[in-house]
Amino acid sequence: MTVKECYEVMKGDYDDVLSRLRTDERIKKFLLRVLDDMSFTQLCNALENRDMEEAFRAAHTLKGVCKNMSLTNLAYSSSNLTEALRGRSDYGEDIDALFKKVKKDYALTMACIQML
Amino acid sequence: MTSKKRILIVDDSEMNRALLEDMLSDEYEILEAENGMRAVAILREHELDISLVLLDIVMPVMDGFETLAMMNKQGWISHIPVIMISAETASTYMDRAYGLGAVDYISRPFDERTVRHRVNSNVILGESRRELSLRLTEQVYEKEKDNRLMIEILSHIVEFRNGESGLHVLHVHAITELLLKAVMKKTDKYRLKPNDITLICNASALHDVGKISIPSEILNKPGRFTPEEFEVMKNHTVEGAKMLREIPLRENEPLIKIGYEICRWHHERYDGRGYPDGLKGEEIPIAAQVVSLADVYDALTAKRVYKPAYSPEKAMEMILNGECGAFNPLLLECLKDSEELLKNELTVLSMGNAADKEIQNTVATALKTGGTDVSNRTIRLLEHERMKSKILSDLSREIMFEYSVSPEMIILTDWGSEYLGMPINIMEPRESEFGTKFFKRKDFSSVLDKLKKTTPENSEIAEKYALTINGVKTWCKVIAKAMWSDTEPPEYEGAIGKIIDISEETEELKQLEEKANLDFRTGLLNHEAAKEKITALLSSGRGKQYALVFFDLDNFKQANDVYGHLFGDEVLEYLADTVRKNTRSSDIAARMGGDEFIVFMGYKGSIEPQVKRIFSALTGEFKGFPIKVSMGVACVDGGVQDYDTLFEMADKAAYSVKRSGKNSFRIYDESLSGVVTDRD
Numbered sequence: 133m134t135v136k137e138c139y140e141v142m143k144g145d146y147d148d149v150l151s152r153l154r155t156d157e158r159i160k161k162f163l164l165r166v167l168d169d170m171s172f173t174q175l176c177n178a179l180e181n182r183d184m185e186e187a188f189r190a191a192h193t194l195k196g197v198c199k200n201m202s203l204t205n206l207a208y209s210s211s212n213l214t215e216a217l218r219g220r221s222d223y224g225e226d227i228d229a230l231f232k233k234v235k236k237d238y239a240l241t242m243a244c245i246q247m248l
Numbered sequence: 249m250t251s252k253k254r255i256l257i258v259d260d261s262e263m264n265r266a267l268l269e270d271m272l273s274d275e276y277e278i279l280e281a282e283n284g285m286r287a288v289a290i291l292r293e294h295e296l297d298i299s300l301v302l303l304d305i306v307m308p309v310m311d312g313f314e315t316l317a318m319m320n321k322q323g324w325i326s327h328i329p330v331i332m333i334s335a336e337t338a339s340t341y342m343d344r345a346y347g348l349g350a351v352d353y354i355s356r357p358f359d360e361r362t363v364r365h366r367v368n369s370n371v372i373l374g375e376s377r378r379e380l381s382l383r384l385t386e387q388v389y390e391k392e393k394d395n396r397l398m399i400e401i402l403s404h405i406v407e408f409r410n411g412e413s414g415l416h417v418l419h420v421h422a423i424t425e426l427l428l429k430a431v432m433k434k435t436d437k438y439r440l441k442p443n444d445i446t447l448i449c450n451a452s453a454l455h456d457v458g459k460i461s462i463p464s465e466i467l468n469k470p471g472r473f474t475p476e477e478f479e480v481m482k483n484h485t486v487e488g489a490k491m492l493r494e495i496p497l498r499e500n501e502p503l504i505k506i507g508y509e510i511c512r513w514h515h516e517r518y519d520g521r522g523y524p525d526g527l528k529g530e531e532i533p534i535a536a537q538v539v540s541l542a543d544v545y546d547a548l549t550a551k552r553v554y555k556p557a558y559s560p561e562k563a564m565e566m567i568l569n570g571e572c573g574a575f576n577p578l579l580l581e582c583l584k585d586s587e588e589l590l591k592n593e594l595t596v597l598s599m600g601n602a603a604d605k606e607i608q609n610t611v612a613t614a615l616k617t618g619g620t621d622v623s624n625r626t627i628r629l630l631e632h633e634r635m636k637s638k639i640l641s642d643l644s645r646e647i648m649f650e651y652s653v654s655p656e657m658i659i660l661t662d663w664g665s666e667y668l669g670m671p672i673n674i675m676e677p678r679e680s681e682f683g684t685k686f687f688k689r690k691d692f693s694s695v696l697d698k699l700k701k702t703t704p705e706n707s708e709i710a711e712k713y714a715l716t717i718n719g720v721k722t723w724c725k726v727i728a729k730a731m732w733s734d735t736e737p738p739e740y741e742g743a744i745g746k747i748i749d750i751s752e753e754t755e756e757l758k759q760l761e762e763k764a765n766l767d768f769r770t771g772l773l774n775h776e777a778a779k780e781k782i783t784a785l786l787s788s789g790r791g792k793q794y795a796l797v798f799f800d801l802d803n804f805k806q807a808n809d810v811y812g813h814l815f816g817d818e819v820l821e822y823l824a825d826t827v828r829k830n831t832r833s834s835d836i837a838a839r840m841g842g843d844e845f846i847v848f849m850g851y852k853g854s855i856e857p858q859v860k861r862i863f864s865a866l867t868g869e870f871k872g873f874p875i876k877v878s879m880g881v882a883c884v885d886g887g888v889q890d891y892d893t894l895f896e897m898a899d900k901a902a903y904s905v906k907r908s909g910k911n912s913f914r915i916y917d918e919s920l921s922g923v924v925t926d927r928d
Contacts, residue, residue: 152359153267162267169263192306193261196335199357200267 133247135159142205142244149202162201163245169197172238179223179231188217191234206237252277253371254297258287258315259304259333268302268333271360272367284310288318288655289673291328298328299371303350305334305341310655316348318655325349329374331366333358416546417453422593423542424452430582431538433736438534448535451507455514455539458488470554482523485512509533514540519574529576541579544572549594560591644746651677651699651728652742658682664747668717686715695726699743704732715747723751767839769817770824775846778838782848783891785836786884795855796891797847797862798898799879802910804843807873815873822870830865846898855883855915863913878905879913899925 135156139146153159171193178187191214198207213230220227255276259265260283269278279294281287284307291298301319305312312332319325325348332345335356342353351373352366428445431438459467462484466477473481488511492504513527513536520528522540548563558566564587566572568580583590647664651657658674665672670682677683683692691713698709707730715724728745732738765777773781785794801807801823808816820843827837827845835849851858859881866877880901882894901916903925914920 148357152357154360158270162263162270165263165266169261171261186308189260189306189308192335193264196304196356197261197263199335200264202357 133244135163135248138163138244138248139202142203142241144241145202145204148204152202159201160248163248166197166201166203167242167245169194171197175231175234179227182223184217184220184223188214188220191217194234203241206234206241209233209237253299254279254294255367255371256281256287256290256294256298256301258282258284258301258307258312260307261304264304264333268363271363275364276367283307284312284315284318285655285675286673287315288322289657289659289675291319291322291324292652292659293673295324295328299374300367301328301330302333302367303330305332305336305345313344313348316345316350320349321654327374327378329370331370416550419546419550419594420452420455420539420542421449423545423590424538425449426586426589426593427538427542427579427582430586431534431579434578434582440534447502447506448510448538451503451510451535452539452542454488454492454507455510455543456484456488457491457507458484458486458511461487461491482515485515485524488512506535509536510539512536514543516540517573518576522573537576537579541567541575541583545583545590546594548572560587647747648745649747650742650744651696653740686717687713691715695728699728699730700740702730702732702740704738707732712750717749722749724748725750767824769820770839772824772827772845773836773838775838775840778836778840778846778848779891781836782894785848786889786891786894789850792884793851793855794884795849795851795859796882796884796894796898797849797859797879798881798895798902799845799863799866799877799913800902801843802876802878802906803874811873815871819870819873819875823866823875826866827862830862846895855881859913859915867911876911878902878910880905880916881913882916 133141136146138144139149149159150156153162171190175187175190175194178184178190191210195207195210195214198204198210209230213227213234216227216230253276255272256279257265257268258281259268262282265280265282269280272278276299279290279298281290287301287303288310291301303312303315310318312334316325316330319328319330329351330349331352331354332342332350333354333356334341337355345353351370354362354366425445428440428448432440432445462481466473466480469477489508492508492511495504512524513522513532516522516525516527516532516536517540518529518532518537520526544567545563548558548566549560551557564584567575567583645663647667648661649664650659652659655675656677658677658680660668660670660672660674662672668682668686670680670686674680674682678689678692678696683689687695695709695711695713698711702709708728709730710725710727712723712725714721716722717724725748726745727748728743730743731741733741765773767774782796801819804816804819807819820839823843823845824837824839827847831837831847831849835847837845837847839845847862849858859879863877863879866875866879868875880898880903882897882901884894897916897920900920900923901914904920904923905912905914
């Protein structure tokens with residue numbers, strides 16, 4: 133799979149990332165690093181422990197990573213979750229739903245990257 | 249320093265750091281920190297060679313805003329440009345970052361061109377700012393030096409004509425400064441800023457410049473002035489002011505303005521009875537009020553043609569009594585407060601260093617208030633000092649540390665960190681391995697407490713602690729010096745110190761002590777040590793049963809004579825060994841010298857079985873040489889006996905054995921009291 137195809141499947145913005153990072157080679161190098169990024173795991177743990185502040189930070193970091201790599205789809209869902217978590221101290225159903233969406237998008241994105 | 253400039257990237261996402269590093273590493277050396285706390289630690293260490301910081305906002309432990317605040321507090325923000333990188337685009341975030349001194353803001357997702365371009369231009373900008381400030385420092389310094397020089401030349405001409413020493417100008421300058429600083433502490437009524445103080449002090453040198461227009465026969469007349477002469481003399485105030493005012497095109501210079509006030513009104517008095525204008529109270533500008541008091545004080549304490557020098561105490565008394573006219577009560581208070589300082593200042597003041605000190609002050613003030621940063625030259629000097637101290641600390645093989653109060657952390661030297669297997673920067677030291685395992689928790693807080701309780705005058709502590717170094721409990725001496733700021737009041741900022749392993753010393757001392765107690769030939773105790781221990785036992789164990797056994801070899805002389813001294817020594821070692829094997833650890837065995845030994849032991853019931861056992865163990869042969877001893881025993885049985893008495897008894901018993909055929913033992917009894925031994 134080429135980098136461009138990969139972006140198409142995981143609903144990212146290939147043109148955007150190319151214009152910023154300049155080469156396929158570099159994009160690929162950093163996509164592979166997204167696999168090692170711990171923010172998603174941290175997010176899951178934090179939500180499980182109901183540590184809302186930590187969850188906010190993790191979601192925020194995940195969003196940042198996605199934006200950097202123009203992973204538009206995952207960036208969008210994690211951004212929604214981030215905003216819901218901002219300044220929050222209690223867990224709620226809205227978060228459940230948003231988190232589910234993030235999980236789904238994350239799984240798809242990781243699957244695509246692994247096929248590179 | 250490395251040739252590549254250094255950039256610090258602060259972001260909690262490793263991925264983001266890597267991305268930025270990838271974009272910048274061809275041109276810059278990259279340092280990374282995963283949160284603000286780490287960043288502060290790195291900045292503290294590399295303050296002088298970091299060209300730029302890229303800073304994320306949302307991070308654990310210490311976020312971007314807190315980091316900026318800390319950089320402000322430490323003064324780093326003035327010479328290290330910071331670019332914020334964040335996905336937060338809300339304008340409140342940007343405003344806050346700019347407000348805290350960030351120079352630029354890049355929002356995520358960033359692209360390579362933007363990052364490189366902004367980093368490059370801000371690095372260059374930062375460099376040229378440093379360059380400029382260096383030049384400014386030098387220029388300010390030069391300019392101030394010239395200014396001061398001109399004023400001094402001028403004033404000395406006046407004083408020279410006046411037959412004064414030239415010190416008067418310097419003294420008035422120093423007293424004026426002390427008074428103004430005291431005023432500033434007491435009240436902000438006069439709105440004095442550090443700049444104003446410099447200006448007034450400089451201008452104070454001009455106070456008598458008008459005297460240049462006074463005919464010298466009046467100026468230097470030793471006796472009293474006639475009323476007419478006094479009128480002429482008084483005129484130096486108006487003349488001086490006029491001279492300053494008439495300097496072409498300079499009437500708006502602050503120095504000229506203040507100089508005018510000082511010249512014209514430094515003989516006015518608070519009650520309106522001075523000259524030339526009879527101004528009253530606060531109508532007299534504060535600069536003139538202060539200089540007039542300084543002028544009077546120095547005139548009183550100096551020798552003049554018409555008067556001797558008064559002591560500082562006398563001068564103070566005369567001024568406070570109003571003998572030199574009325575002054576602002578507030579200034580009189582300031583004068584009283586500064587009494588001690590004044591005495592010191594005026595005695596150490598010599599011409600050369602006064603000028604230099606003033607210029608240093610001026611430069612420091614100009615730099616601070618001008619908002620420019622520390623000069624490159626200073627940076628180079630600091631860097632040099634830092635390298636020097638690093639090398640020295642590595643060489644010394646001592647654990648050195650720095651402690652800072654805010655943020656609370658311990659910084660170790662490279663060598664110390666490696667030796668202890670701990671990081672160089674230790675955050676939250678009270679909870680760290682350093683503060684809980686290396687130091688015992690209570691010891692560590694005791695060290696910190698002690699440091700906090702020091703004073704700037706007495707800021708050193710030295711204590712011994714048992715520390716755990718790499719799992720081994722080790723006696724160490726901790727020597728530290730608390731760092732107090734030079735602000736008023738001084739603030740406790742942290743400490744520097746070192747930890748010295750003294751276990752070897754302690755161990756050696758202990759061994760030496762032991763050695764001193766031992767007989768070098770046999771390893772048994774020597775007589776002195778044994779006597780000491782026995783005496784202690786006798787006094788603590790009153791009422792118990794003890795026995796002192798004394799013996800010597802019957803034929804030792806023969807062993808030496810026939811088999812040689814080396815063999816004699818072997819025999820002694822053998823005997824000592826046998827004694828050791830046949831006594832308990834609670835017994836005391838010693839060689840008294842020559843072939844004489846003693847054993848001191850406790851017993852219950854009868855002493856005889858114990859003595860018999862030792863006697864027969866000793867009797868036998870060693871390498872074919874027959875071993876026979878004569879042994880005397882003295883018992884403490886309830887009665888109080890001192891060591892010497894006891895020894896004498898055992899000796900007498902042994903002596904009687906010798907006299908009656910040797911190779912036996914005898915327990916002392918009353919019948920032996922009359923025996924006279926060789927020793928007697």
